[in-house]
Amino acid sequence: SQKIEQNSEALNIQEGKTATLTCNYTNYSPAYLQWYRQDPGRGPVFLLLIRENEKEKRKERLKVTFDTTLKQSLFHITASQPADSATYLCALPRSNDYKLSFGAGTTVTVRA
Amino acid sequence: EAQVTQNPRYLITVTGKKLTVTCSQNMNHEYMSWYRQDPGLGLRQIYYSMNVEVTDKGDVPEGYKVSRKEKRNFPLILESPSPNQTSLYFCASSQGIADTEAFFGQGTRLTVV
Numbered sequence: 001s002q003k004i005e006q007n008s009e010a011l012n013i014q015e016g017k018t019a020t021l022t023c024n025y026t027n028y029s030p031a032y033l034q035w036y037r038q039d040p041g042r043g044p045v046f047l048l049l050i051r052e053n054e055k056e057k058r059k060e061r062l063k064v065t066f067d068t069t070l071k072q073s074l075f076h077i078t079a080s081q082p083a084d085s086a087t088y089l090c091a092l093p094r095s096n097d098y099k100l101s102f103g104a105g106t107t108v109t110v111r112a
Numbered sequence: 113e114a115q116v117t118q119n120p121r122y123l124i125t126v127t128g129k130k131l132t133v134t135c136s137q138n139m140n141h142e143y144m145s146w147y148r149q150d151p152g153l154g155l156r157q158i159y160y161s162m163n164v165e166v167t168d169k170g171d172v173p174e175g176y177k178v179s180r181k182e183k184r185n186f187p188l189i190l191e192s193p194s195p196n197q198t199s200l201y202f203c204a205s206s207q208g209i210a211d212t213e214a215f216f217g218q219g220t221r222l223t224v225v
Contacts, residue, residue: 032211041117041203043216044155089155093210099145099170100210104154 002027004103021075023090030092118217133188144186148199183219193224
């Protein structure tokens with residue numbers, strides 16, 4: 001069966017450092033992958049979509065990589081700030097019906 | 113402003129009392145879906161709709177109904193709520209199924225006692 005795995009533990013980092021989150025998937029062959037941010041009790045907010053031929057994509061202090069050989073996406077938050085504290089979800093389309101499936105998320109806490 | 117609006121935000125109800133959670137989007141999106149989110153389980157899709165009058169089951173449809181009579185609205189109906197339906201619910205819309213960003217509502221926290 002298809003499976004999406006994100007960092008199983010919460011990530012605590014010091015302000016100014018880089019946070020790196022992983023999203024591993026099995027039994028998928030996605031043409032693209034998405035990342036969302038979710039604050040407690042609120043709906044996810046779209047951050048980035050990366051396609052299989054893009055390898056890397058940036059948006060302000062965010063960087064996403066997509067390695068279809070390793071079946072992995074890395075999500076980096078550089079120069080992290082306390083306002084970056086949130087849960088980050090990766091999502092990818094399922095092979096059989098192309099519907100978006102979400103990982104369980106990684107909670108990031110940035111300490112001032 | 114592009115948005116997905118859910119109501120109510122919070123709801124406490126008793127077992128068996130029918131309820132409806134409304135969802136409306138103003139982006140003329142064809143694809144809409146409902147998710148529930150439970151601790152440790154992530155977002156799970158309940159139902160989705162590809163367009164008006166076209167709906168289909170997601171991964172956890174038992175105990176839920178939906179309708180899509182207008183493009184902008186996609187209500188979620190619980191005919192006979194049970195305590196295991198206590199959860200945080202999100203409505204989402206997007207232009208495509210998964211290759212475009214999904215816009216989520218602010219969530220409905222439902223408690224069934």
